Amino acid sequence: MTRRWPALWLACFTALGSSAHAAEPAAESAAERAAHPATTPPPPFAWESSEPLIRPPAGADQLFGVKDPSIVFHDNRYHVFFTTAGAGGWGLAYTSFADWKDAPQAPIFMLDKSPIGPGYRAAPQVFYFAPQKLWYLIYQGGDPMYSTTTNVADPRSWTAPKPFYAAVPDNVKDDKGQAGWLDFWIICDERKCHLFFTNDNGSFFRAETSIEQFPRGFSTPVVAMKERREDLFEASNTYRIEGSGQYLTLVEAMRADGRYFRAWLADRLDGEWRPIPGSDMNLFAGASNVKFKGRVWSEGVSHGEMVRAGIDQTLTIDPCKPLQFLYQGLDMVPGKKYEYIELPYRLGLITATGRNAISDLCKR
Template sequence: MTVKNWRIGLALAAALAGGWGMNAFASGAAGAFHWTSSAPLISPQADPEQKIYGVKDPSVVYVNGKYHVFMTTAGAKGWGLAYTSFDQWSNAAAAKIVPLDKSPMGPGYRAAPQVFYFAPQKKWYLVYQGGDPLYSTSDDISDPMSWSAPKPFFPVIPDIVKPPQGKGWLDFWVICDEKKCYLFNTDDHGRLLRSETDLGRFPHGFRNTVVVMAEKTADLFEASNTYRIANTGTYITLVEAISPQGRYFRIWKSDRLDGKWETYSAAPMNAFASSDNVERLWSEGISHGEMIRTNVDQTMTIDPCRPLEYLFQGNDPAVRVDDYIKLPYRLGIITAKGANPISALCR
């Protein structure tokens, strides 16, 4: 969530509270996920130009011996993008966070990044929202000043996301198979949408924007992220939802990116990660994040034979603010414990 009415989330959580018990996501359910949390690893740093309230919406790749993390900064001047890198998570807190507004990307509203290496073009892509979906490219992920000026994915906004058919779009996510690239997004109103283009035309030619899933607003809210599970024919999609205990992620699976999505956890509400199945959680729920992947390319692949790690945004539940942008978001990692539906696919 970035420039959105965060009071929607508060109202939805309050409305749900009467009908949801504290054990709504009982971690003991068979076929469910179990996690343990790190402490906060990346926090806002002093900025001479503005007060930074929070860092959020992380995207991460590991390449050339370093983690490269892109994030949204929430500051007194609004929303922007920033970058940091480090060799191991124990050094993340000390690593300098570099705002990207001095790069050719320029200043202005930028949020919710996704970074990946598009192998057919041998270029890095940074996908983000600036109202509509935008992208920048770079030949050197380690140089934060190398990102190109923003370009739109769509020359014309699809009718399905404009009133009266839709209510906007946000949190854009690209993943490709052998023939096509797909752009997924949510809309804060219970819909997951998908657009597509041919692999050879990317980043141009996106079309056929359709609704993939539609549920209650609280149950399918925002921040979708989709992955291929290595050495299988399975894909998973995670979407952030809202409960009285805070934000959490639900999980679905499919055998193709343009196929039907089915629930993929035996826990109530097919929960993936929530305040009820994460040990040592310092945050009010699990919010917008990304899996730490086994590769860096456009296939967005994760390895079922390695413990799952998920970099997420969390906030101190004791802090109450009068404006969403002031929430003290920090970044931390949850690590899977024991068997789960994804690890069961390890061969």
């Protein structure tokens, strides 16, 4: 998440102790999956992280960090949208590359040069809405906003921002009457599109509209989950798990060793979310289960997105392949003090290693 107001959350971030190494990630074979029937409790998630893949361009002295990535693979290229944090505030940017090894050298386009325009823009999400044959970019401009294009590879083609709501719903306002919603996320099933978001205070909200009405007609949000503020904080992202009849939701939380993600499963997007089995606090990814080939460059695992199996509004992931998650990692200089907007976030990729609760849902 990227706030429009200054804040200091550095107490959440503590340096990790030492470097670690892990074996190369590999997909589990059908025989190996058969040896672990669904009745066998899954082991905890385990991940291996890349080095930083996307960072502020060389010479961009006024940019401090890159955050909040959203990613699709289309026409044999990865298309990545993300937040920039700089001396001028928060904005959106885009980059594209054919292979992960090319990501560090890929040019970055600042989306304030498109009709999206300058001003506060943050926390993007991108998907192709097949019923309209349009790409949608969802982001926070204070309130939830969207732009569209017919060509995701042309960053200048996005339309000017439009709001989803004419006014802020009363039930997402705080005690002072200010909007308390952020990190907007849309996923659709066969009949409805669902808007999820958090409020940095332990509430996970959901609203809905019909496929036919989208992007208009969203209902008054309801609380889908409620926990302690630090245990259900921000940056939610939700996916359909191919072939399983299940949905996965990830929400960022906080603890002493940095930000981390927790995971829940549900049978329906408007159903009850239950903690994913396998580890304490339904841990998905964080400092305790991510290993690095080289230096431990990231303190925790923060706002990110899964690499999806497709591009459309169902946000489908394939449980039969090793999960990959593009995340923002905090690469701080030890002993240096930062204002919130100055935090040196970089984007890296974690890849799941071994069996886990999602790979156990593979039917192939």
